Amino acid sequence: MRESVCADDAERLIKGLLNQERTALARTITLIEDESPCAEEILKEAFRHRGNSKIVGLTGAPGVGKSSLVDNLVSIIRDEGSTVGIIAVDPSSPFTGGAILGDRVRMRSRTTDEGVFFRSLASRGHLGGLSRHTGDVVTLMDAFGFDYILIETVGTGQSEVDIMLYAHTVVVVLAPGMGDDIQAIKAGILEIGDVFCVNKADHPGADKTVSVIESMLELNKDWKWKPPVVKTVAAEQVGVEDLLEQIKSHLEYLRANDLMDKRVSRSYRASLEENIRRETVDKVLRCAIKDGVLDVMLDEMLKGKSDPVTCARELVRKYLCGKEI
Amino acid sequence: MRESVCADDAERLIKGLLNQERTALARTITLIEDESPCAEEILKEAFRHRGNSKIVGLTGAPGVGKSSLVDNLVSIIRDEGSTVGIIAVDPSSPFTGGAILGDRVRMRSRTTDEGVFFRSLASRGHLGGLSRHTGDVVTLMDAFGFDYILIETVGTGQSEVDIMLYAHTVVVVLAPGMGDDIQAIKAGILEIGDVFCVNKADHPGADKTVSVIESMLELNKDWKWKPPVVKTVAAEQVGVEDLLEQIKSHLEYLRANDLMDKRVSRSYRASLEENIRRETVDKVLRCAIKDGVLDVMLDEMLKGKSDPVTCARELVRKYLCGKEI
Numbered sequence: 001m002r003e004s005v006c007a008d009d010a011e012r013l014i015k016g017l018l019n020q021e022r023t024a025l026a027r028t029i030t031l032i033e034d035e036s037p038c039a040e041e042i043l044k045e046a047f048r049h050r051g052n053s054k055i056v057g058l059t060g061a062p063g064v065g066k067s068s069l070v071d072n073l074v075s076i077i078r079d080e081g082s083t084v085g086i087i088a089v090d091p092s093s094p095f096t097g098g099a100i101l102g103d104r105v106r107m108r109s110r111t112t113d114e115g116v117f118f119r120s121l122a123s124r125g126h127l128g129g130l131s132r133h134t135g136d137v138v139t140l141m142d143a144f145g146f147d148y149i150l151i152e153t154v155g156t157g158q159s160e161v162d163i164m165l166y167a168h169t170v171v172v173v174l175a176p177g178m179g180d181d182i183q184a185i186k187a188g189i190l191e192i193g194d195v196f197c198v199n200k201a202d203h204p205g206a207d208k209t210v211s212v213i214e215s216m217l218e219l220n221k222d223w224k225w226k227p228p229v230v231k232t233v234a235a236e237q238v239g240v241e242d243l244l245e246q247i248k249s250h251l252e253y254l255r256a257n258d259l260m261d262k263r264v265s266r267s268y269r270a271s272l273e274e275n276i277r278r279e280t281v282d283k284v285l286r287c288a289i290k291d292g293v294l295d296v297m298l299d300e301m302l303k304g305k306s307d308p309v310t311c312a313r314e315l316v317r318k319y320l321c322g323k324e325i
Numbered sequence: 326m327r328e329s330v331c332a333d334d335a336e337r338l339i340k341g342l343l344n345q346e347r348t349a350l351a352r353t354i355t356l357i358e359d360e361s362p363c364a365e366e367i368l369k370e371a372f373r374h375r376g377n378s379k380i381v382g383l384t385g386a387p388g389v390g391k392s393s394l395v396d397n398l399v400s401i402i403r404d405e406g407s408t409v410g411i412i413a414v415d416p417s418s419p420f421t422g423g424a425i426l427g428d429r430v431r432m433r434s435r436t437t438d439e440g441v442f443f444r445s446l447a448s449r450g451h452l453g454g455l456s457r458h459t460g461d462v463v464t465l466m467d468a469f470g471f472d473y474i475l476i477e478t479v480g481t482g483q484s485e486v487d488i489m490l491y492a493h494t495v496v497v498v499l500a501p502g503m504g505d506d507i508q509a510i511k512a513g514i515l516e517i518g519d520v521f522c523v524n525k526a527d528h529p530g531a532d533k534t535v536s537v538i539e540s541m542l543e544l545n546k547d548w549k550w551k552p553p554v555v556k557t558v559a560a561e562q563v564g565v566e567d568l569l570e571q572i573k574s575h576l577e578y579l580r581a582n583d584l585m586d587k588r589v590s591r592s593y594r595a596s597l598e599e600n601i602r603r604e605t606v607d608k609v610l611r612c613a614i615k616d617g618v619l620d621v622m623l624d625e626m627l628k629g630k631s632d633p634v635t636c637a638r639e640l641v642r643k644y645l646c647g648k649e650i
Contacts, residue, residue, distance in 0.1 A: 040634055047632035061386055135633075159484050261627055268626045268633055269619075273606060275637030280605035280645070281598060294594075301593045302586055307372035308460075308593055309365055312600030320605065321646040 010041040017042070017144055018049060022117060025144050029119055032136045035278075043136055046143035051264075053085075053142040054251055057151045057167030058197075059160045064175040065199040068234040069243075070152050074116060076244055082147035083115040087137055089153045089163055117146065135271045138166045164192050165270040168263045169250045171195045171243070174213070176205035193227050194250045197243055201231035225253050280320060287319040335366040342367070342469055343374060347442060350469050354444055357461045360603075368461055371468035376589075378410075378467040379576055382476045382492030383522075384485045389500040390524040393559040394568075395477050399441060401569055407472035408440040412462050414478045414488055442471065460596045463491045489517050490595040493588045494575045496520045496568070499538070501530035518552050519575045522568055526556035550578050605645060612644040 013031075016024025031039040058066055070086060077084045121133055134151065141149045151167055153160045164170045172193035196217075198209050210229050217227060228246045232239035254260045288294040293315070300306040338356075341349025356364040383391055395411060402409045446458055459476065466474045476492055478485045489495045497518035523534050535554050542552060553571045557564035579585045613619040618640070625631040 044632050044634050047626075047634075048629055051629075265623050265627060268623055271633035272619075272622070272626075272637055272640075273610065275633045276606050276609050276640060277602070279637050279641045280609070281601050284601050284605070285598065294597075297597070298590050298593055301372075301597075302590060304373055304376075307369050308596035308600045309369050309372075312597055312604050315597075315601060316604045316645070320641070 010038045010045075013038075014042055014045045017046065017140065020145055022114070025117060025140060026119075028140055029133075029137055032133050032140070033121070039136070043139060046139050048143075050139050050142035053146050053149045054247075055138060055142070055149045055151070055166065055168045055267075056171065056247055057153070057164040057169070058171045058173055059153045059164055060173035061175075062154055064173045065234050066152055066154065066173050069173060069197065069199055069232060069240065070150055072232075072234050072237055072240040073150065073244060075237075076241055077148050078113065078115055083145075084148040084150060085117045085141035085144070085146040086119070086150045086152065087134060087141070088118070088120040089134055089151065117141070117144075132274065134163050135166050135267065135274055138267070139271075161192055162270065166267045168254060168260065169194045169247050171197055171247065173197045173199055174209055175200045176203040176209045194225065195243070195246045196227055196229040197232055198229065199232045199234055201239065202233045202236070206231060224257070225250065280316075284315050284319045288315050293318075335363045335370075338363075339367050339370045342371065342465065345470055347439070350442065350465060351444075353465055354458075354462055357458050357465070358446070364461070368464060371464050373468075375464050375467035378471050378474045379572075380463060380467070380474045380476070380491065380493045380592075381496065381572055382478070382489040382494070383496045383498055384478045384489055385498035386500075387479055389498045390559050391477055391479065391498050394498060394522065394524055394557065394565065395475055397557075397559050397562055397565040398475065398569060400562075401566055402473050403438065403440055408470075409473040409475060410442045410466035410469070410471040411444070411475045411477065412459060412466070413443070413445040414459055414476065442466070442469075457599065459488050460491050460592065460599055463592070464596075486517055487595065491592045493579060493585065494519045494572050496522055496572065498522045498524055499534060500525045501528040501534045519550065520568070520571045521552055521554040522557055523554065524557045524559050526564065527558045527561070531556060549582070550575065605641075609640050609644045613640050618643075 013024050013028050017028055028039070028042055031042065058070060060066055067088075070088075074084055074086065119137065121137065138149055138151065151163060153163050170192050172195075174196065176198065196213050198206055198213070200206070210231065213229050217223070217229075228249075230239060230243045230246055232243055234240060254263060285294070288297070297306065297311045297315075301308065301311065338349050338353050342353055353364070353367055356367065383395060385391055392413075395413075399409055399411065444462065446462060463474055463476065476488060478488050495517050497520075499521065501523065521538050523531055523538070525531070535556065538554050542548070542554075553574075555564060555568045555571055557568055559565060579588060610619070613622070622631065622636045622640075626633065626636065
């Protein structure tokens with residue numbers, strides 16, 4: 001019964017999505033976030049209609065000014081007559097009760113602009129859950145038909161790198177006084193940058209930061225596309241046109257060299273892995289929690305009667321392949 | 326044949342590990358990193374012998390000075406006559422060819438000290454791979470019998486939060502000028518802190534950073550353990566004794582309130598999930614790559630003939646449960 005209700009809903013939502021109805025897009029993203037069974041049907045269909053958006057990821061440490069940079073990019077993109085969907089991946093905090101208010105209200109001034117769609121994705125406390133739905137939401141926005149999709153992440157860890165796999169072009173944003181520290185290089189995010197942006201370039205040390213990045217880039221002699229380093233002062237709308245030009249150049253480079261498929265393939269690979277995880281790890285844990293088996297096992301492990309290696313094997317056998325433990 | 330060779334090796338290594346032979350520990354960690362089939366046997370045994378170490382995680386954004394803080398903590402712990410194992414989780418960079426040299430050489434001055442064991446774990450390019458082996462290495466070091474295990478991560482993302490699940494006590498390290506920005510709160514790592522440390526406390530703005538953290542902590546009225554905020558200047562060995570005292574107080578609090586099991590259970594939960602992932606996602610992807618099925622599927626997806634949702638389901642059926650697609 002529930003399945004048929006869901007199927008109807010899915011069909012209506014897909015139609016709405018492809019007709020560029022914003023309410024359908026918003027509703028569909030919510031279904032994805034709630035991991036509703038309807039979401040899957042919609043997603044499968046959305047995959048058939050993707051492929052028209054320019055997907056740009058922006059990432060960097062907290063405080064470098066990504067939000068105002070994104071705001072500026074959106075303005076310029078809109079002035080050019082293009083549409084844009086923005087996904088802000090936002091760790092939720094129990095201190096503030098979910099996504100940070102600042103982000104939620106940030107785009108309010110644009111809510112009357114039909115050419116802009118903003119969505120903030122929070123982690124909702126999943127282990128490793130930060131990037132879980134990003135790929136899906138990108139696909140939905142792509143099927144909807146935005147000219148640009150901007151993915152903004154806050155942080156410098158592995159999950160931010162993972163999220164950037166969904167982008168065609170990755171912009172790594174730094175600020176003066178952060179890039180000149182060897183610790184900053186350790187963040188692991190630098191090697192995925194297609195374009196580097198030193199924001200707050202009116203602050204002291206901006207040129208030093210630029211030269212540190214450039215000398216790091218020099219370490220690789222085999223660049224086919226050598227990432228440009230752009231200086232911006234987003235708070236004063238300085239340099240952002242240039243940043244967008246460099247992003248466009250990179251997209252053009254991908255197209256001219258038949259490399260776009262490689263980037264799209266990278267995002268499919270990430271989506272595939274995420275979907276395998278849902279079909280396996282998530283399913284096993286969900287069943288084990290529901291049956292109370294997880295608690296029993298944790299208790300046995302605490303008592304030293306079992307260990308995670310053995311328990312994991314038992315759970316996989318039991319819940320994925322229907323074999324009794 | 327290979328399995329029996331492995332079994333002998335495993336037995337010898339376990340014996341060495343429990344006899345506190347450093348070479349056995351080093352070799353075992355390498356087996357874990359290489360995902361050798363021998364590693365599993367050793368791990369299962371190690372789980373039986375764990376439970377004696379005080380496990381402390383230290384995390385924070387790049388540049389806050391975690392490394393010198395850890396160096397200082399190690400000195401004080403050694404002066405007290407206790408032993409310590411250090412795990413630095415370190416995103417590798419193609420620019421520098423693996424883990425950052427700085428870290429590798431950092432502990433060289435201590436290599437003659439039998440009471441200190443330092444190991445840097447790099448990601449080796451796995452998707453989401455940063456935290457993969459941390460839990461296992463903690464278990465090995467615990468079975469070896471260090472009094473303290475310090476886990477140091479660089480970054481502010483979800484993977485750092487995941488890694489911290491393996492610690493009894495989590496120290497979140499900040500520096501002045503970073504904590505007073507709402508962006509910094511977004512990093513999602515603050516809510517897991519048991520102790521907050523404002524390092525570089527001789528820099529301007531330290532008191533402001535402390536008061537921002539404290540006012541954030543005020544948002545939760547129901548603290549049973551209200552995280553203390555400690556000021557340190559690790560570069561000048563100032564305040565680190567106090568930090569260690571606060572760490573000990575937190576461990577004492579966990580013990581006195583029967584909460585230690587809850588923390589250990591949290592780490593078992595994380596280990597279990599990691600092991601389920603190995604048994605499922607990793608296995609499926611490994612098989613699909615080996616058979617060339619992954620490339621075929623990616624190609625089909627690029628041509629719009631399939632999608633990640635469908636492909637994931639097919640792969641799980643084929644490789645986990647032995648059913649043909």
